[in-house]
Amino acid sequence: MPDKKYAHLASEWVNTYSSQLLGFAISRVKDEHLAKDLVQETFISAWKNIEQYNGEASIKTWLTTILKNKIIDHYRKAATRLTDSFDGHGADRDIFFDDADHWAKAQYPQEFSINSNSSVEKKEFYAILAACRKKLKAIQDAVFSLKYLDGMDSETICKELNISPSNYWVLIHRAKVQLRGCIETKWINQ
Amino acid sequence: MKLHISCKEAVDHINKKEEGKLSIWQKIQLWNHLAICVLCKRFSIQNKMLTKLFKQTDDFATHQFTNEEKKKIIDTLVTTED
Numbered sequence: 182m183p184d185k186k187y188a189h190l191a192s193e194w195v196n197t198y199s200s201q202l203l204g205f206a207i208s209r210v211k212d213e214h215l216a217k218d219l220v221q222e223t224f225i226s227a228w229k230n231i232e233q234y235n236g237e238a239s240i241k242t243w244l245t246t247i248l249k250n251k252i253i254d255h256y257r258k259a260a261t262r263l264t265d266s267f268d269g270h271g272a273d274r275d276i277f278f279d280d281a282d283h284w285a286k287a288q289y290p291q292e293f294s295i296n297s298n299s300s301v302e303k304k305e306f307y308a309i310l311a312a313c314r315k316k317l318k319a320i321q322d323a324v325f326s327l328k329y330l331d332g333m334d335s336e337t338i339c340k341e342l343n344i345s346p347s348n349y350w351v352l353i354h355r356a357k358v359q360l361r362g363c364i365e366t367k368w369i370n371q
Numbered sequence: 372m373k374l375h376i377s378c379k380e381a382v383d384h385i386n387k388k389e390e391g392k393l394s395i396w397q398k399i400q401l402w403n404h405l406a407i408c409v410l411c412k413r414f415s416i417q418n419k420m421l422t423k424l425f426k427q428t429d430d431f432a433t434h435q436f437t438n439e440e441k442k443k444i445i446d447t448l449v450t451t452e453d
Contacts, residue, residue: 188445188449195441195444196441200434200436203432203436204429204432205429205432208432217436217440220444221444224448225447225451278379283378283379284410290414291413310424310425325425329422329426334390350386354379354382354386357382357386357418358382360421361418361421
């Protein structure tokens with residue numbers, strides 16, 4: 182149906198919503214190319230199913246919902262790999278705590294030398310956070326995003342990703358401790 | 372049930388507390404631990420600040436498609452059969 186009217190609509194959608202959708206995707210998947218692909222797929226799905234758009238939600242909300250579902254599908258793949266390799270506590274040991282489950286000496290939490298009140302420092306913080314999140318395992322970052330960016334509770338996350346509550350708490354624990362340590366190292370006073 | 376918990380358990384309790392998932396007894400354990408452990412106390416304070424910042428991540432996302440990328444998506448759409 183490549184007629185002029187549709188071409189106009191397509192360019193309106195892409196010009197109006199692509200940046201917002203890309204920002205949303207990049208906060209949730211590590212890889213920029215993947216984020217771009219997911220946004221493109223979102224536009225294509227929406228385009229093909231345009232009769233299903235009922236006009237109740239805004240176009241932006243509708244597109245974001247489609248994108249959200251695509252991101253969760255992507256997370257599910259990471260979760261499936263997790264169940265192959267993850268036993269929760271064993272093999273891959275926690276370097277942050279010693280044998281007595283006390284903080285390991287090299288990992289003692291230090292004070293942050295900066296606070297987050299100025300907007301310049303905030304910008305810097307989010308650049309550091311993005312870099313630190315790249316070091317997380319895909320499944321840890323998935324749980325992190327669903328919890329903090331999408332505000333889901335643990336029951337919903339476990340159901341969406343088909344993981345057990347004990348896996349969930351280990352994932353959150355590791356992600357948290359690792360991120361805090363990474364942020365401490367990178368977020369130094371300038 | 373023991374009153375004293377390890378640092379690792381304290382961090383777990385802190386995470387569960389965020390979701391309101393601590394029993395009264397666990398709250399006492401955590402309170403007791405944070406009163407005597409300066410490292411976990413620090414973790415707990417920083418954790419509060421960090422979780423607040425984590426939640427604002429979307430407000431600071433600043434990526435853009437290039438014009439060519441946008442054009443490619445538009446072209447894909449107009450040539451997609453529905």
